[in-house]
Amino acid sequence: MVTTIGMGLATDRLDVDVVDGFAGMDMVREFAVSGVPTVVLDDRLSLENPSPDGSLLDFVLHAADRSRPAPAVATVPFMGCGRLPS
Amino acid sequence: MELGRGPASFFDDVDRSYVVAQLEGRMDAPVELTVTARRSSPLAITPAAGAEEAARAERLARELAALEPRIGVTVTGEGAGDVPALTVASRASAGSVRFVGVPRVNLFRALLEAVRRASTGDHGLPPGWAEALHALPQAVHARVFATPT
Numbered sequence: 001m002v003t004t005i006g007m008g009l010a011t012d013r014l015d016v017d018v019v020d021g022f023a024g025m026d027m028v029r030e031f032a033v034s035g036v037p038t039v040v041l042d043d044r045l046s047l048e049n050p051s052p053d054g055s056l057l058d059f060v061l062h063a064a065d066r067s068r069p070a071p072a073v074a075t076v077p078f079m080g081c082g083r084l085p086s
Numbered sequence: 087m088e089l090g091r092g093p094a095s096f097f098d099d100v101d102r103s104y105v106v107a108q109l110e111g112r113m114d115a116p117v118e119l120t121v122t123a124r125r126s127s128p129l130a131i132t133p134a135a136g137a138e139e140a141a142r143a144e145r146l147a148r149e150l151a152a153l154e155p156r157i158g159v160t161v162t163g164e165g166a167g168d169v170p171a172l173t174v175a176s177r178a179s180a181g182s183v184r185f186v187g188v189p190r191v192n193l194f195r196a197l198l199e200a201v202r203r204a205s206t207g208d209h210g211l212p213p214g215w216a217e218a219l220h221a222l223p224q225a226v227h228a229r230v231f232a233t234p235t
Contacts, residue, residue: 011219017184020234024186033231042226
């Protein structure tokens with residue numbers, strides 16, 4: 001979580017919301033979050049329990065530029081709520 | 087509520103000592119905490135949804151500011167939903183971070199860390215990450231789901 005916070009502070013190109021899962025249950029349901037921490041990018045890409053290594057940055061770079069390959073770690077479309085990748 | 091008495095403090099003495107230990111002498115630039123919350127008149131028979139948590143969020147921000155003079159507080163109802171939010175920003179950092187919900191326990195520790203990092207501009211990222219983020223071809227919105235414990 002602190003790595004993502006640092007990423008959000010470092011640039012105005014990445015808007016970071018830290019969501020208390022208990023307070024934001026509507027969002028937890030909407031994005032089918034089943035464990036914490038989970039990072040959801042642009043409402044469509046989800047990464048559970050991200051480690052503060054390069055995969056988190058790769059994940060953000062992939063979200064900003066879909067021509068970049070998805071990192072090997074989980075990039076799971078939210079098929080359950082219709083948010084399929086374009 | 088007893089007439090003539092304000093709401094109970096958000097922090098106890100242990101919390102206050104913790105906040106001071108985490109922030110005293112560890113900040114540089116001022117930090118602005120913006121509380122986005124739906125306010126409700128204490129005269130209302132039926133308070134607005136989320137009004138109690140909104141009041142807690144505002145109290146938390148104001149008590150933090152009372153402990154650390156480099157923290158300023160703005161409260162706005164514009165764009166507020168049922169869940170209050172606290173945004174951490176500083177001129178020392180290009181970006182900001184928003185906490186959705188009143189941050190407690192681990193999330194409160196994360197809030198203090200965000201305040202410190204925003205103030206110092208030391209974001210704790212590996213070499214090259216900040217440059218890569220500045221070069222993002224389009225803005226990205228990240229939601230980090232966490233729990234207090």
